[in-house]
Amino acid sequence: MANLTHLTIKAALDGLSKKEFTATELAEAHITAAEAARHLNCFVTETFDHARAQAKESDARYAKGDAKPLDGIPIAMKDLYCTKGIQTTASSKILEGFKPPYESTVSSQMFDDGCVMLGKAALDEFAMGSSNTTSAYGNVINPWRSTAHDKDLVPGGSGGGSAAAVAARIAMGATGTDTGGSIRQPAAFCGIAGIKPTYGRCSRFGIIAFASSLDQAGPTARTVEDCALLLKSMAGHDPKDSTSVNRPVPDYAAAIGKSVKGLKVGVPREYRMDGANPEIMALWDKGVEMMKDAGAEIVDVSLPHTKYALQTYYVIAPAECSSNLARYDGVRYGLRVPGDNLIDTYEKTRAAGFGDEVKRRILIGTYVLSAGYYDAYYNKARKVRKLIWQDFIDAYQKCDVLLTPTAPTTAFAIGENTQDPVTMYLNDIFTVPASMAGMPGLSLPAGLSSDGLPLGLQLLGKPFDEETIFTAGDVLEKAVGFDALPQTLQKAA
Amino acid sequence: MSNALIKGETGEWEIVIGLEVHAQCLSQSKLFSGASAVFGAAPNEHVSTVDAGFPGMLPVINGHCVSQAVKTGLGLNAKINLHSVFERKNYFYPDLPQGYQISQYQHPIVGEGEIEIDLPDGSTKVIGIERLHLEQDAGKSLHDQHPQKSFVDLNRSGNPLMEIVSKPDMRSADEAAAYVTKLRTILRYLGTCDGNMDEGSMRCDVNVSVRKPGDELGTRCEIKNVNSVRFVHQAIEHEARRQVEVIEGGGEIKQETRLFDTKSGTTRSMRSKEDAHDYRYFPDPDLLPLVLEQSFVDAINDNLPELPDAKKKRFIGDLGLTPYDAGVLVAEKERAYFYEFAVKGRDGKLVANWLLTELWGALNKAEKTLSESPVSAEQLGGLVGLISDNTISGRIAKDVFAEMFATGKDAAVIVDEKGLKQVTDTGAIEKVIDEVLAANPDKVAEYKGGKDKLFGFFVGQVMKQSGGKANPGIVNELLKKKL
Amino acid sequence: MSIDKNTVEKVARLARIRLEDDKAEQLAGDLNKILGMIAELNEVDTAGVEPMTGVIDMKLPEREDKITDGNNVDAVLLNAPEQTAGFFVVPKVVE
Ligand SMILES: [Mg+2]
């Protein structure tokens, strides 16, 4: 039998339907891998028994011949998705022990399609971070290691647990949420693929909110096609989310294997920033060449407000989060630290329950919304956001997709970039603009750096045109032929 | 003239009053969740995880509440804003589960309007409406159950409220009381709020300031949650006097929130939270702007019920009622509807009299409301009909009514069963008259001798002999002839 | 605009987060770095630009007025740190 944990989702579905192995065998193989890789700290909560039970049900359906689209596929669920009766923490102390009495719409759709949940994947606390070092339950370690030093590397964030689990062959795919790059940046750091669909494509119901106008669910997996298979299950209209868009979900996998002949690929010149990592710029050029070789037409485009996207993001996301996180007050669920009176209880609870990064963002958000600063900060940022959005609309008059790098660096060592919050924020510089504009974006592994670490390229598309991104991503993926394995797995393979 | 000036040591003071009324929008379910919005349930029964502010929960607006707000706006002669925005009002309180209230701030669904209030002296005054916006209610904290703890019940959390803000157009406690009364009547006519102040479906925040007539507006204090018309009156009287005393005593009024103590009839300062005023409003990113079609507003407008002022005019003009009676009838929707149902095809004034005196008195005596009346509107109309067509006399009608009230039977049935039909047959009445005259020859002689007063005696005897059924007009007429 | 220790403390009070004594100073430094970055937005000419809250271009969806939720006290109270007789319990609130 093949090494089950190295299969793609597509291949595993094939094997399951041909009865080459069972869902239970597939789940056990992944559970074994997870146990062997516990030092990576991918999960806040392991749900192996739950996975075994789900796999058993999958097997029963395969036996009866009525298997579902993703029946038996073991996945990791970002611990921002509320899962009924299963601890959901957002990697925060303030939600330790919280068991939601409901299931998020996206996770419930995936379970309806037969997915098997191995565990709740760690993230930066409340999805605020780019390194997975702000989790209350310990750092996640990237399965990749640099050839230049022997330090543990960050998996990126906030979806670092999800990305590390998929890269380390612990899970075949994982759910993520992307507010400013939390699916795409960790995918790039961990050498896997990940897509943030158009804002409104996936329901936010039951997903713990960070910044409501930006948060969007999406999958990570090892191939573009696997992402397409997972997104098909995750996407769809939900009447319980007022920002969920009611339009049919295409068969994304059908976009795989198509040609990009004549496709207009835009290259935004503002992404070539001063002091950019030359290796990454070279990789980008290579990607452009590959698209051209595949028959695409390369178009120079301008997104003039790109350089203000991060600034806009760091007003709007904290503003929304300061309000979204007000509900964590120790009254109805979660941590309560007793105080002398109610206000004392609130303040102690929130001081003990939130980590430093979350506090920083709540304070910034509270400040920019407070009397006297609203117009200077919050309203100003909302206006610039409109300009950023307009940039994309204008660019898409000239091209069908945009090709850019995903992140400005490779995975860095745990503990780096923590002195100054702004340095850490720069990680999202290439991913944030599309978040502000609500545009879909996919990251795929496109090569290795000189010190052996994965580098990602990003394809951004028009609203609700994920299919074109998948087509272009698949072509690029095949041209790149990325087959490197994290060093920790090289022996095993 | 209802400006009630306060006489202070330094002269007269004018009271300036504005009201914010929170009216619960009549609906089955909450503004943003599918939990019941109906009053009266065990603690936390009418609560969804949305109302309790659980992680990942999202609001979805109740379309009916949008219609209700528009309907109310139209009833207040107000501008309907086709574009409005839900914003978050951020503050911490245990009965505010999300840590913010979803409300409308910069762009409310309803803009300026006005209503006419009816004052005790019979005059009217127009009071401006500043705005109406939709918002969620908070839960309820109980502070008197435990010495060190407060108990939180979220049943009310998320209930749909219409906050109706008046302009500072009122100048006396009477005007404010009349405003609340009229607003309540209009809402009940519209069917957009049950107006039940006991159950908290209507709650008033009263803004009071005082000034020397002609001066700029003074600093106002807001008295929160005053929950009856009587208390609104009391609270204003007390607060205005307090402010005058403070100012005349050399003090200054500081803008603050005060509570009305129903036991002492006084107001006191709420221990204010110094940061509480920084609500950090911003558009709720979980919701999109609320955009209405003009055709939607027009359709609601076309189906608006007749409101009390219009009804009153019609009762006076078409049905010949006095302004007083018409006013009393339209003051309560049920009363007006009862009257309208009873009056169909009957004499307007007569029905009004029967409703406002006989039925009213009987209900009061029986401690019943109009909706519990054993005599239906149709039945009351039936009774009046029998009087109008001379089937029974007004006197007999009173007995019939008593029987109707006791048994719930139709007037016609009672008249039939008891044979109370008025005798109009002149031959039969003549026969009775002859008998009476024959039986009282001495009285007849006295009458003929000039003792006119005895006419009443003969009428009484004839009526008695006929069991009260003889038509009094005919009796009179025939008696005169015979004597 | 830069913020000092006092402002940080005031904002923390608004956000109901207790700060240890040394924390406010350090946070003021962090927040000023972030605000310094944000201040670059002032370079952008936004005259006549409508502020954008969300990117979704559709009508606000409306729900039917039906009771579809609630009547589940056990679920609502399941995670409560303190409860009694169907109520959430908190330290006494004084008004
Ligand atoms: Mg108010």
Ligand SMILES: [Zn+2]
């Ligand atoms: Zn209000």
